[in-house]
Amino acid sequence: MTATATPAIQLRGLEKAYGELQVLRGVDLDVAPGSIVALLGSNGAGKTTVIRILATLLTADAGTATVNGFDLATQPAQVRESFSLTGQFAAVDEILSGRENLVLVAKLRHLAAPGAIADDLLARFSLTDAGGRKVSTYSGGMRRRLDIAMSLIGDPPVIFLDEPTTGLDPQARLEVWDTVKELAGQGTTVLLTTQYLDEAEQLADRIAILHEGRIIADGTLAELKRLLPPAEVEYVEKQPTLEQIFLSIVGADRKESR
């Protein structure tokens, strides 16, 4: 993770407009291999557009981008071999069972023993009991876990997560965070978008702030904090947050009750 290593993801001057609306106005970003980078921005800032371009679902109007060293414009097939996308809405097949969804993706990635891969992931994501059930019976958190499990098939070196915890309850959110940290620990590069500041703070090695089509700040949390005047010491009574209360009440049986 040195600055000199070839970036796992590199964007240079990326531009995209939808008709009159200029969404990206020259986005530059480097993501080091094995790191977690959060793309932070408010709704409509263009985060999803960046992800869709990187996922080869959308072509940029101008600029270049590489994923795992492959150029998006000239080597889209190699790019698609290199990443996995978990979109904003769980992209799972509702009519198939959880296990069938995993087998489907393993087959489409042309892997040997898709059944074994599916069983392994079901166990890893605590879905073994639900594996044979139709996905339409799953809760939101289970769907998201299945969605991420589907993205891990084939061990792609790069993973894009577009707002991975939007719409999830606090427990499911923590589970997703744990998964993302575990992935990065194994050397997977993660680029995630989020509008939650605490999510970026919790997960990311580096944070890039996307605002009005440009990256206006990019650095570690410590570096971003230095952009502000030094902290003043104030005395504030420490009240537990509602999240802490919620988790301490229900959190005891977190592992069993999902």
Next chain:
Amino acid sequence: MTTHFLPDTTTLTGRSLRHISRSPDTIITTVVTPIAMMLLFVYVFGGAIDTGQDTGSYVNYLLPGILLMTIASGIAYTAYRLFTDQQAGIFERFQSMPIARSSVLWAHVLTSLVATLVSVAVVIAVAFVMGFRTSATVLDWLAVFGILALFTLALTWLAVLPGLTAKTIDGASGFSYPLIFLPFISSAFVPTDSMSAPVRWFAENQPVTPIVNSIRALFAEQPVGNDLWVALAWCLGILVVAYVLAMGAYHRKIATA
């Protein structure tokens, strides 16, 4: 990029066939309208219709047109399935994976072919119960299914267009209604020479009439004559045009959506 075309298409076709086997109502709703029409025309109107042809009972005369109606109502589901895949986001997951991209469409097309031919078989079985009889040989049957399969493929590619471009679920499946009723203005229910001149001109120059006449001749073991070539030309023509338009819409969709 096309290196995995066959395995990917097989995998994805297996997926959508599984959808159909889990909701057999797809087949049931497809065959309900054609079977209702067949009952209505055979038992209510049929007695008063003089087909003036040596084809035996009216159900023998009627069946080919009913089969085309079955196909037209079956392909509405192709558009529906394609549309819901895009809504569900699974379409984008497939597009972002290292698969042969056209497999996604071909899987829907092959599924449509299988589901529609199953529906056709159900309607033929009902027709047999209602007194349909044929002396057709195995070869004739193969020819009939060949024509029906070609017609299904042509209409399926036509259905891919609204499936990809429609904004609402009704728009995606509604396009098939005119196709379902096209057999009414053809030789499917009554001979065209009983129609008024402009209607007759339309009936004799639209694709349903030569296809119906060819299948009817094959079932009755009569010479198919020119009708077969006109029927094949229509099917291939629609197939090629619809395929080119659908692929164009697909590439626009996945490249610059």
